[in-house]
Amino acid sequence: MNAKKVTTLGLLTGVALILFIVEAQIPALVPIPGVKLGLANIVTVFTVFLLSAKTGCAVLFCRVFLGAVFAGNFSTIFYSAAGGLLAIAVTIGLKRVVTKKQLWVAGILGAIAHSIGQMLAALLLTGVPAVLLYLPFMVIISIFTGTFTGLTAQILLNRGDKLWKTIFK
Numbered sequence: 668m669n670a671k672k673v674t675t676l677g678l679l680t681g682v683a684l685i686l687f688i689v690e691a692q693i694p695a696l697v698p699i700p701g702v703k704l705g706l707a708n709i710v711t712v713f714t715v716f717l718l719s720a721k722t723g724c725a726v727l728f729c730r731v732f733l734g735a736v737f738a739g740n741f742s743t744i745f746y747s748a749a750g751g752l753l754a755i756a757v758t759i760g761l762k763r764v765v766t767k768k769q770l771w772v773a774g775i776l777g778a779i780a781h782s783i784g785q786m787l788a789a790l791l792l793t794g795v796p797a798v799l800l801y802l803p804f805m806v807i808i809s810i811f812t813g814t815f816t817g818l819t820a821q822i823l824l825n826r827g828d829k830l831w832k833t834i835f836k
Contacts, residue, residue, distance in 0.1 A: 675718070675835055676725055683710035683730040688737060699804060701746075701785070704812050705778060707734070711751075712758055712773055712820040717831055720759040727751050745792065746785045753784035767824055774817015778809035 668676075686706040695702065707730055715723035731751055735744040757780040761773045782805035789798040824831070 672722075676722065676729070679710055679714050679722070679726045680729040680733070683707040683726055684733055684737065686710065687730060687734045691738060697808065699808070702805075702808050702812075705781070705816050708754065708774070708777065708781070708816045709819045709823070711755060712770060712777065712817060713823055715755070715758050715762055716767065716770060716773070716820070716824055718835060720755075720762065723758070724755055727755050746788045749788035750781035750784035753787075754778065754781035756780070768821065770821035770824060771814055771817035774815070774820060775810055775813035778813025778816065779806050782806055782809045 684707070686709065690703055690706045693704075696704075710730075711723055711727050714726050728748070728751070731744060731747045734747065735741050754777040758773050758777045761776060765772050782802065786799055786802045786805065789801075790796065
């Protein structure tokens with residue numbers, strides 16, 4: 668990996684981590700445990716669509732690991748990794764189908780996939796099928812949070828097209 672790729676990966680991971688840490692300081696918007704806007708996911712969607720699936724995966728997994736380190740909560744890493752893996756798989760799949768003007772769709776479907784991944788992780792860890800009763804609420808919330816993160820990534824990608832080509836290509 669050359670210096671430019673390492674620098675790009677570090678920059679995007681740093682931005683995602685900053686958003687993750689800032690979001691951790693925001694009080695919960697709803698009284699449901701684990702519900703967040705997913706601001707760091709803006710960077711993941713942006714990276715997959717601007718650069719590559721491989722770079723998006725690298726940013727995601729660096730952010731998940733370092734986020735657990737900085738938050739001091741390694742117990743959440745399995746949930747984050749499971750949700751992130753499903754979300755990025757959906758996002759990468761959608762890259763072939765949606766245009767840069769439809770990133771909001773990738774945001775929504777990625778957020779829903781993230782919730783499904785987290786619920787599957789909870790099921791595997793607890794062995795209690797009743798945790799899946801929580802999934803419909805998570806999917807509904809994911810529609811709203813995914814719309815926000817997807818639209819934000821879409822605006823960033825489309826409005827800064829010339830700038831991103833100068834910086835990242």
